Amino acid sequence: MAAKEKRLAQLRASVPEVSPTEARRLQSEGAALIDVREPDEVAAGSPLGAHRIVRGFLELRVENSVPDLDHPVLVMCAGGVRSLFAAENLSQLGYTKVSSVVGGFNAWKNDKLPVEIPPRLTPDQRERYGRHLLMPEVGEKGQLKLINAKVLFVGAGGLGSPAAYYLAAAGIGTIGIIDDDVVDRSNLQRQILHTDDRVGMSKVKSAEITLKGLNPAVNVVAHETRLDSSNVEEIFNGYDIVVDGSDNFPTRYLVNDACVKLKIPNVHGSIFRFEGQVSVFWPNNPGNPSPCYRCLYPEPPPPEMAPSCAEAGVLGILPGVVGLLEAVETVKIILSLGDTLAGRLLHYDALRARFTELQLDRDPDCAYCSGKGEFPGYIDYAQFCSMAGA
Amino acid sequence: MSNVTVRIPTPLRSMTGGADEVTVSGATVKDALDALGAKHEGVLSKVLDAKGGVRSFVNVYLGSRNIKALGGLGAELKDGDVLAIVPAVAGGK
Known part of the structure; x- marks a missing residue:
């Protein structure tokens, strides 16, 4: 025991210590x-907003939480002893402003400082999402964000099928689906949520069966209706992200306008034959305000200018590629990872096997997202050739 | 005069004999589109409106930039430039 006491005395002399109240004050300053x-x-409680890194992995994981070695760091354990050792480890790693919290979490609680029960994955979730948990960019914190996310899919068709399928697998907790259509055999060439024995069944019901079969924990919210100006806000409210997989211009403009008004990121994908387009329309993107769909195309084409029904058609695999690019963007938005396609349009030419990136600019006078003037209201454009590209 | 490539979107390829790219010459974007229209009848009216402006549901890109940000149809071209006509596409199901 003498060795331990001697070592602790050395640490107390070299590691700065702060009281829990002082630690709380410093924490509130960043x-x-x-x-x-x-x-x-x-699991029984931890300081509000604390990073939780078990001491055994501290040096290996701390840089994911605190990348800047000169950032002030406060180390806490239960009673203020283990944190002295841990603080010294962090100093040796290169952190320059490390302190240990005197009395640890016991003193923190006694001082009635704020505590939270950290949300945890269940053993079942831990097993299912193991490959996510291995990546520091996702980890338990990220997986919990996915589980708490609410994503609405407009259309359970060619784009919505692959996107919703993979996002259910990824653990998105709430998946809303809006579609008023029933499964037709001609859908099955690409709409992989549906099956031959469900021809004639409502698409949202069929989608729910498939998604629940893959991941029973997913909460599937069925909106078996057609989107129009009277219901769009009520349906969109409460969702974090909208994935647009619709097949007609009137719906795409409604999706855009409601997302702009409700400040929801709009993950956009569209397809025609061998070509696809993907983007994220997000005027309220924190730190990077990006264009909306109307900045790009202020008005839909008149019926005579849109591709005719006779030209409609799509390679069945193409919506798989485009829908999954939408799914990737959705996960990136939820986890605040990387650079999204906000402000960029990714164009995919399957025949040339070529991706082209186009830069999208905000229209400073956009009637919907520029913030100049009143919100113009929703428009129910006339339906025409809903088959185009369908 | 510069030689440039114009990328034709799928919906307009019925007017270019199926070609997804057409090579034309011109000093400006406007010249290049006129040359495209001269080669392939019917294309130009899908891209430009009666007043000669780019239609509101079509964008024309020079490289990765919308020509709106580069001075519009008067934007100057250099050899090897790529123009892309990108109309709004609604399909998703």
Whole structure:
């Protein structure tokens, strides 16, 4: 025991210590509070907003939480002893402003400082999402974000099928689907949520069966109706992201206008024969305000200018490619990862096997997203050739 | 005069004999589109309106930039430039 006491005395002399109240104050000023206790200790409560990194993995994982070595760091354990060792480890790693919290979490609680029960994945979820948990960019925190996310799919068709299928697999907790159509045999060439024995069944019902079969934990919200100006806001409200997989211009403009008004990112994909387009329309994108669909195309084409029904058709695999690009963008938005396609249009030419990136600019006078003037209201454009590209 | 490639979107390929790219010459975007229209009847009216402006449901890109940001139809071309005509496409089902 003498060796331990001697070592602790050395650490107390070299590692700065702060009281829990002081730690809380520093945390509110931006310092990173790291709770290094074991998972079973943390499960019963941990300081509000703390990073939780078990001491055994501290050096390996701390940079994911605190990338800047000069950022102030406060280390906490249960009683203020393990945190001294941990603080020294962080100093050796290169952190320059490390302190240990005196009395640890016990003192924090006694001082009535704010505590939260950290949300945790269940053992079942841990097993299912194991390959996500291995990536620091997702991890438990990211997986919990996916589980808490609410994503609405406009259309359970060619684009909505692959996107919803993979996002259900990824663990998106709430998947809303709006579609008023029933499964037709001609859909099955590409709409992989549906099956031959469900021809004639409503698409939202069929989608629910497939998605629940893949991941029973997903909450599928069925909106078996056609989107129009009278229901669009009521349906969209409460969703974090809208994935547009619709097949006609009137719906696409409604989706855009409601997303602009409700400040929801609009993940856009469209297809025609061998060509696809993907983007994210998101005027309220934090830090990078991006164009909306109307900045790009202020008005839909008149019926005589749109591709005719006779020209409609699509390679069945193409919506798979485009729908999954939409799914990837959706996950990136939820996890705040990488650079989304906000402000860019990705164009895919399957025959040339060529992706082209086009830069999209905001229209400073856009009637819908520029913020100049009143919201112009929703427009029910006349339906024409809903088969185009369908 | 510069030689440029114009990328034709699928819906307009019925007017270019199925070609997905057409090579034309011109000093400006306007010249290149006129040359495209001269080669392939019917294409131009799908891209430009009666007043000669780009239609509101079509965008024309020079490289990765919308020509709106480059001075519009008067934007100058250089050899090897790529123009892309990108109309709004609604399909998804």
